[in-house]
Amino acid sequence: MTDPSTPDTAPDGFDLDPIEIRVLGVLIEKAFVTPDAYPLSVHGIVTGGNQLTGREPVMNLSDDDVQAALDRLMARKLVSRRDQASARVAKYEHLVRLRHSLPPPEQAVLAVLLLRGAQTAGEIRQRAERMHRFDDIAAVERVLEHLAEKYPPMAAALPRAPGTKETRFAHLLGGSAAFDALGEALASGQSAIPARGRSAELEEEVRRLREEVDWLRSEFDKFRAQFE
Numbered sequence: 001m002t003d004p005s006t007p008d009t010a011p012d013g014f015d016l017d018p019i020e021i022r023v024l025g026v027l028i029e030k031a032f033v034t035p036d037a038y039p040l041s042v043h044g045i046v047t048g049g050n051q052l053t054g055r056e057p058v059m060n061l062s063d064d065d066v067q068a069a070l071d072r073l074m075a076r077k078l079v080s081r082r083d084q085a086s087a088r089v090a091k092y093e094h095l096v097r098l099r100h101s102l103p104p105p106e107q108a109v110l111a112v113l114l115l116r117g118a119q120t121a122g123e124i125r126q127r128a129e130r131m132h133r134f135d136d137i138a139a140v141e142r143v144l145e146h147l148a149e150k151y152p153p154m155a156a157a158l159p160r161a162p163g164t165k166e167t168r169f170a171h172l173l174g175g176s177a178a179f180d181a182l183g184e185a186l187a188s189g190q191s192a193i194p195a196r197g198r199s200a201e202l203e204e205e206v207r208r209l210r211e212e213v214d215w216l217r218s219e220f221d222k223f224r225a226q227f228e
Contacts, residue, residue, distance in 0.1 A: 014152055015175035019069045022049045022059055024078060024173070025114030027094040028107055032131035033212065037219040039082045039091035042066050047215045054127070056117045100150060108132035109143045110154060113171040118158055118182060120166040144169050161186040 016024065026048035031038050040048070042063050049061045070092055073079035077099060082091045096102055102110065108131035112124050119127070121140040134140050147155035156179065158168045168186065172179055 016173045021114050023069045028111035039093040041089045105132050105143050118168040118170040158183045159187045
C-alpha cells in the first residue's frame, strides 16, 4: 500500500477540534452498534464520548461541551438534528455517509480512527469488528486507500515510529497541522503504543460491553420515562 500524501491546508470542514472529533466519532459508532437507540440525545453522546474503554484519549465531556460541538458540526453540515414528535429531547445523527459518500466499511474505519487515534491496519480491523467485519488486513488497507483518495483526503499514513515495523494511520479531520504534530510525536517516540497481550484485550472488551449495556439501560429508562 502506498503512503498517501497529506494536504497543505485543512479544507473547509476538516479542521475539527478534539471535542468535535469525539462527538462525530461517537455518532458514527453508535449508528452501527446501537441502532435502536439512534439518533442520539446529548446525554447519549456524553456517555459515549466519556467511555473509559475504546477511547484515546479518555475525556470528561459535559452536556454543554457536547451541545456546543454539535452546533458547530451542524453549521458544517456534518451533523443534523432530528426532532421526533414522541420525544422530549432532541436527537442528533451524523451526515458523513451522505456528505462524503462513505459506504459502511469506510464509515467504520473512520469511526475507529476518530475515537482511538493512530493505529495500524491490523488494530483497525480488530477494533472495527462490531461495526463492520473485514475479511483480512488487505481489506482494511483498501478502505484506507479510498479514504486517502477522497477529495479532500480523510485519512493518511504516518511516519513509522522508532523501533516499529508497521505503518500507523490517522484521520485528517483535525486538519493537516494536527496530523503533522501527531506524526512528529510518533517519530520521536512520544506516543508509542505498547504491545498488549490477548488477556488485556479481552479485559478491555468486557469493560466496553458493560459500559455499552449501562448506556443502553440509561437510554431505555429515558425513553420509558416519556410515557409515564
